[in-house]
Amino acid sequence: MKIADLSFLVAEDSEFERERLVGMLKAAGATTVWWASDGQNALAVLLNAKTSVDVIITDLAMPVMDGLEFMRKAGHSGYRGSVVIASALDSSLLASAEAMAKAYGINLLGAINKPITAQLLEAALIRHAAPEPRLHAQSVAGRSFTPDEIVHGLEQDEFEPFFQPKVELASRQVVGAEALARWRHPKQGIILPAAFVKVLEDAGKIDELMWVMLRKAIIFCGTLNSTGIESTVAVNLSPKSLNNVELAGRLAAIVQRHNLDPSTVCLEITESAATTDLGAALENLTRLRMTGFGLSIDDFGTGYSSMEQLTRIPFTELKIDRAFVANAVTHEAARAMLTSSLQIARQLKIKAVAEGVETQQEWDLLQELGCDLAQGYFIARPMEASVYVSWLQELATTSTSMFTSSIMSAKKR
Numbered sequence: 307m308k309i310a311d312l313s314f315l316v317a318e319d320s321e322f323e324r325e326r327l328v329g330m331l332k333a334a335g336a337t338t339v340w341w342a343s344d345g346q347n348a349l350a351v352l353l354n355a356k357t358s359v360d361v362i363i364t365d366l367a368m369p370v371m372d373g374l375e376f377m378r379k380a381g382h383s384g385y386r387g388s389v390v391i392a393s394a395l396d397s398s399l400l401a402s403a404e405a406m407a408k409a410y411g412i413n414l415l416g417a418i419n420k421p422i423t424a425q426l427l428e429a430a431l432i433r434h435a436a437p438e439p440r441l442h443a444q445s446v447a448g449r450s451f452t453p454d455e456i457v458h459g460l461e462q463d464e465f466e467p468f469f470q471p472k473v474e475l476a477s478r479q480v481v482g483a484e485a486l487a488r489w490r491h492p493k494q495g496i497i498l499p500a501a502f503v504k505v506l507e508d509a510g511k512i513d514e515l516m517w518v519m520l521r522k523a524i525i526f527c528g529t530l531n532s533t534g535i536e537s538t539v540a541v542n543l544s545p546k547s548l549n550n551v552e553l554a555g556r557l558a559a560i561v562q563r564h565n566l567d568p569s570t571v572c573l574e575i576t577e578s579a580a581t582t583d584l585g586a587a588l589e590n591l592t593r594l595r596m597t598g599f600g601l602s603i604d605d606f607g608t609g610y611s612s613m614e615q616l617t618r619i620p621f622t623e624l625k626i627d628r629a630f631v632a633n634a635v636t637h638e639a640a641r642a643m644l645t646s647s648l649q650i651a652r653q654l655k656i657k658a659v660a661e662g663v664e665t666q667q668e669w670d671l672l673q674e675l676g677c678d679l680a681q682g683y684f685i686a687r688p689m690e691a692s693v694y695v696s697w698l699q700e701l702a703t704t705s706t707s708m709f710t711s712s713i714m715s716a717k718k719r
């Protein structure tokens with residue numbers, strides 16, 4: 307992303323702040339900068355701008371139309387660019403404005419406490435990225451798939467894992483990868499899990515995806531190991547799949563068939579609203595752990611992935627939700643959540659993984675706070691298997707110029 311290629315809209319009632327902000331953007335290389343002195347004018351600019359606005363920087367407290375209403379109306383008008391909130395309000399208010407913006411579908415890059423500095427602004431702008439090419443979450447785009455369409459895709463072998471590396475913060479070594487489901491749709495390209503996981507769960511068909519993902523991820527992990535790259539693999543399990551008490555035994559058999567140690571496979575579980583058969587879930591999880599599989603509590607800190615789960619399930623890893631990682635740099639409350647999640651992991655003697663690390667600042671903060679592992683776009687996006695292998699090979703053999711990867715290394719046996 308080059309700042310010169312983006313167009314900006316600054317909504318700020320204080321003339322002094324507005325001029326400072328516009329000046330800062332221009333100094334950073336911006337060539338197209340619109341401005342408005344309140345939300346209403348900003349909305350008019352947004353709706354009438356000849357070229358589309360890529361990034362809005364908005365104050366919250368403004369006369370006529372405040373920043374909250376402006377963001378709601380921008381969201382409802384179908385605005386697809388990004389927003390940075392810049393405000394002098396205290397950080398808990400900023401955090402709630404931020405949550406509101408996201409709920410209205412705004413792609414929020416961050417909320418900055420005034421006075422804005424060039425460094426803070428740049429840190430937020432770095433998050434502005436074009437959407438991943440060819441990746442669709444169809445349910446978000448309007449049309450969703452029916453269970454039959456998805457099951458047909460599964461039968462046609464159109465589903466596969468993409469792999470995203472997990473890196474040790476202290477050593478910068480890649481220790482494993484998370485397998486994320488992708489549907490290679492014959493007509494619509496690559497489809498993301500948001501378009502099919504819930505549909506399958508609701509239709510009682512999620513196990514079909516699970517077995518495809520487990521088999522493919524385990525085979526891939528075996529192949530990596532046989533080429534001398536020591537790696538773990540993590541697969542996401544729906545809590546609904548824990549209802550069948552035979553899961554643990556079947557999974558152990560697959561791993562054995564591929565000559566892998568169960569400890570190289572980690573199962574990531576997010577508790578969902580629909581409570582499952584608790585007895586069966588606990589039997590499966592206990593047996594999986596007894597067999598040596600890793601167990602990860604995914605999205606820790608959000609709705610249902612809670613402390614209560616930690617007390618009854620023998621997890622080996624705690625994955626801190628992206629929301630706390632992303633906001634920890636700027637928000638006290640998120641940083642407190644992050645710090646205490648790390649403390650809990652340390653006390654339970656389990657690994658802490660930070661999800662969704664997108665910037666150098668987040669990486670530095672996590673390192674400073676003593677987090678064990680990191681995963682996120684800052685390191686690499688999820689990649690199809692062959693691309694992931696090339697990525698690992700490149701790390702191992704050359705010092706590449708790929709973003710941060712020159713500082714990472716693949717773990718070799």
Ligand code: C2E
Pocket residue numbers: 470485486487498499500503512515516519542543544574576604605628661662663664681682683684688
């Ligand atoms: P998750 O397990 O928490 O996976 C992390 C999600 O965050 C992935 O989205 C990943 O692509 C995305 N991500 C990773 N790094 C970053 C980053 O730096 N920034 C941002 N903005 N996002 C990042 P994805 O692949 O769309 O998957 C979404 C969710 O779908 C997963 O969340 C998981 O709960 C579920 N899922 C994925 N594959 C499977 C599967 O095979 N089975 C089941 N049951 N659920 C799956």
Ligand code: MG
Pocket residue numbers: 484542574604
């Ligand atoms: Mg996961």
Ligand code: MG
Pocket residue numbers: 604605625627661
């Ligand atoms: Mg997660």
